[in-house]
Amino acid sequence: AQSVTQPDARVTVSEGASLQLRCKYSYFGTPYLFWYVQYPRQGLQLLLKYYPGDPVVQGVNGFEAEFSKSNSSFHLRKASVHWSDWAVYFCAVSLRGGRALIFGTGTTVSVSP
Amino acid sequence: DPKIIQKPKYLVAVTGSEKILICEQYLGHNAMYWYRQSAKKPLEFMFSYSYQKLMDNQTASSRFQPQSSKKNHLDLQITALKPDDSATYFCASSQDGLSNERLFFGHGTKLSVL
Numbered sequence: 001a002q003s004v005t006q007p008d009a010r011v012t013v014s015e016g017a018s019l020q021l022r023c024k025y026s027y028f029g030t031p032y033l034f035w036y037v038q039y040p041r042q043g044l045q046l047l048l049k050y051y052p053g054d055p056v057v058q059g060v061n062g063f064e065a066e067f068s069k070s071n072s073s074f075h076l077r078k079a080s081v082h083w084s085d086w087a088v089y090f091c092a093v094s095l096r097g098g099r100a101l102i103f104g105t106g107t108t109v110s111v112s113p
Numbered sequence: 114d115p116k117i118i119q120k121p122k123y124l125v126a127v128t129g130s131e132k133i134l135i136c137e138q139y140l141g142h143n144a145m146y147w148y149r150q151s152a153k154k155p156l157e158f159m160f161s162y163s164y165q166k167l168m169d170n171q172t173a174s175s176r177f178q179p180q181s182s183k184k185n186h187l188d189l190q191i192t193a194l195k196p197d198d199s200a201t202y203f204c205a206s207s208q209d210g211l212s213n214e215r216l217f218f219g220h221g222t223k224l225s226v227l
Contacts, residue, residue: 032213043117043203043218044156051213090156094212100169101216103148103156 023091117219136204144210151200163210
């Protein structure tokens with residue numbers, strides 16, 4: 001069955017430092033891949049999504065993600081973290097022809113001054 | 114202004130009772146969804162509707178029943194509530210329910226069952 005794994009439950013990063021959040025998916029083929037962010041007491045918002053093509057996808061607020069078919073990964077990164085990036089980040093996979101978006105367990109990002 | 118309205122924001126219920134969670138979207142979308150987020154499980158897909166028809170149901174229990182009275186409404190009726198039903202329930206929508214579409218989420222209804 002398809003699944004998404006986010007191995008890091010929590011990451012703490014200093015403001016201005018770089019950030020990478022890991023995501024591994026399990027699926028035979030190339031799924032549609034997404035990163036969503038959940039700010040405190042809010043619903044999820046889309047950061048970026050991947051369609052087959054360029055492996056590096058640009059998103060909002062300086063985020064980007066890189067797809068690797070050989071590693072079954074879709075890692076998220078940001079060059080310089082801001083305090084407003086304090087949130088929970090979810091990786092998600094959607095199957096072609098499917099209607100359900102499957103989410104990982106999420107990674108909480110804390111930003112220290 | 115929120116385009117997906119969920120009511121209420123917080124809900125406390127007694128074990129065995131019944132509650133209805135309301136969701137209305139004003140994005141003109143044709144597909145709507147329910148997800149559940151609890152401390153024990155990640156964000157979990159429950160139902161999807163497209164053009165007011167049930168498309169997918171990943172919820173094992175018949176105690177959870179979606180209700181779509183209008184194209185932009187998808188309420189969730191929960192009967193015989195149990196403490197394990199305590200979670201935040203998110204409503205979402207997308208343009209046509211295709212697998213490559215962006216989902217828009219409401220702010221959630223936090224349900225506590227005592």
